[in-house]
Amino acid sequence: MHNTQNLEQTAHILNLALPKMASLAIPVTPENYAIWFEYFAETNLNLKRSIDGLIANGVKFTPEVNLGLYNRFIEERSPEIIENVQIETHILINSLLSKIEQLNEGTEKFSSNLNQYGEKLQTNPNVDDLNLIVMSIAAEVEQVIAKNRQMSSSLETLSTEILHLKDEMDNLSKVAMMDELTSLKNRRSYELFAAEQVTKFVDTQTVCSLLMIDIDDFKQFNDTFGHLIGDKVLAYVALAMKNTVKGDDLVARYGGEEFVVMLPNAKLNDAVKVAEKIRERISLKQLSIGKEKKQNLGHITVSIGVATINTGDDVDTLLSRADEQLYKAKAAGKNCVKFG
Numbered sequence: 200m201h202n203t204q205n206l207e208q209t210a211h212i213l214n215l216a217l218p219k220m221a222s223l224a225i226p227v228t229p230e231n232y233a234i235w236f237e238y239f240a241e242t243n244l245n246l247k248r249s250i251d252g253l254i255a256n257g258v259k260f261t262p263e264v265n266l267g268l269y270n271r272f273i274e275e276r277s278p279e280i281i282e283n284v285q286i287e288t289h290i291l292i293n294s295l296l297s298k299i300e301q302l303n304e305g306t307e308k309f310s311s312n313l314n315q316y317g318e319k320l321q322t323n324p325n326v327d328d329l330n331l332i333v334m335s336i337a338a339e340v341e342q343v344i345a346k347n348r349q350m351s352s353s354l355e356t357l358s359t360e361i362l363h364l365k366d367e368m369d370n371l372s373k374v375a376m377m378d379e380l381t382s383l384k385n386r387r388s389y390e391l392f393a394a395e396q397v398t399k400f401v402d403t404q405t406v407c408s409l410l411m412i413d414i415d416d417f418k419q420f421n422d423t424f425g426h427l428i429g430d431k432v433l434a435y436v437a438l439a440m441k442n443t444v445k446g447d448d449l450v451a452r453y454g455g456e457e458f459v460v461m462l463p464n465a466k467l468n469d470a471v472k473v474a475e476k477i478r479e480r481i482s483l484k485q486l487s488i489g490k491e492k493k494q495n496l497g498h499i500t501v502s503i504g505v506a507t508i509n510t511g512d513d514v515d516t517l518l519s520r521a522d523e524q525l526y527k528a529k530a531a532g533k534n535c536v537k538f539g
């Protein structure tokens with residue numbers, strides 16, 4: 200049942216993707232196929248939105264545009280894995296195309312044979328002729344059924360392989376959205392999420408708030424204890440933030456020792472409460488490392504700027520208002536939350 204469904208889904212996507220690519224004069228390369236498979240599978244909404252935008256604006260899918268889509272949405276992954284996926288996809292597409300060709304050839308032959316028998320029937324055949332015609336048709340039908348069975352089983356195998364490849368692609372997409380050091384979402388992931396929140400606000404007036412968080416005097420910390428311990432502290436701060444927010448909220452490493460927390464549905468006063476909780480949680484912890492926690496690292500503090508979305512905001516203006524508040528928090532002596 201499951202396999203049949205997978206087979207149907209893959210065949211369905213293939214049936215949509217190949218004609219669409221042909222109509223847009225897009226060559227069936229592994230890279231292009233990966234883009235259009237994801238488009239019709241609807242597993243990558245940002246890719247879908249971007250392509251729909253290109254189509255709506257009448258943009259031609261030139262090699263440069265195709266490459267841009269690939270780089271933006273599919274690539275940014277380990278080159279080795281990408282290469283494997285490309286090779287496997289290429290092999291799969293070729294065998295799938297040849298199976299479809301075989302299927303067409305078989306159907307054409309069958310229908311031309313049937314036509315011949317139809318013509319014979321119009322020439323007043325005797326009983327022996329009729330017998331021969333019926334037996335021949337029965338043999339043809341049996342052959343077609345056997346071929347179809349073979350085809351269906353090899354298509355099913357191909358479909359399983361394609362789904363396996365798709366899983367690999369999905370994993371790669373996830374990796375491309377992560378920050379390795381902290382296991383938080385990365386800046387790119389934040390930007391996509393923030394864009395969704397801004398669109399939601401424009402469409403439905405659903406508010407959201409943004410926290411911009413920066414570790415205080417981190418340079419001095421690094422200089423005192425070394426970069427490796429600095430890295431551990433980044434991971435600790437990341438975890439403390441993650442453990443303070445709710446499931447729908449997005450915590451991301453914006454870069455260096457700077458983080459963002461996007462809070463969907465949160466008004467300014469709710470966001471300030473979350474910011475205070477994060478600030479307090481981090482500042483209260485006495486940090487230490489070593490086997491018996493012998494090396495005392497003291498306390499780490501963070502400064503936080505908070506902003507809530509306003510009419511006319513886009514991703515950049517929201518971020519720059521949160522950043523202004525962060526600047527004020529630093530100027531006010533650090534280890535505090537400023538908002539506005």
Ligand SMILES: Nc1nc2c(ncn2[C@@H]2O[C@H](COP(=O)(O)OP(=O)(O)OP(=O)(O)O)[C@@H](O)[C@H]2O)c(=O)[nH]1
Pocket residue numbers: 380413414415416417418419421425426427428429430433454455456529533
């Ligand atoms: N260990 C480690 N340090 C990093 C990483 N990314 C950025 N940093 C360090 O973070 C420090 C940031 O320094 P500054 O921008 O001067 O800021 P600060 O010392 O925190 O000062 P204030 O922001 O004013 O409190 C620099 O020393 C960077 O090297 C990282 O991935 N690991």
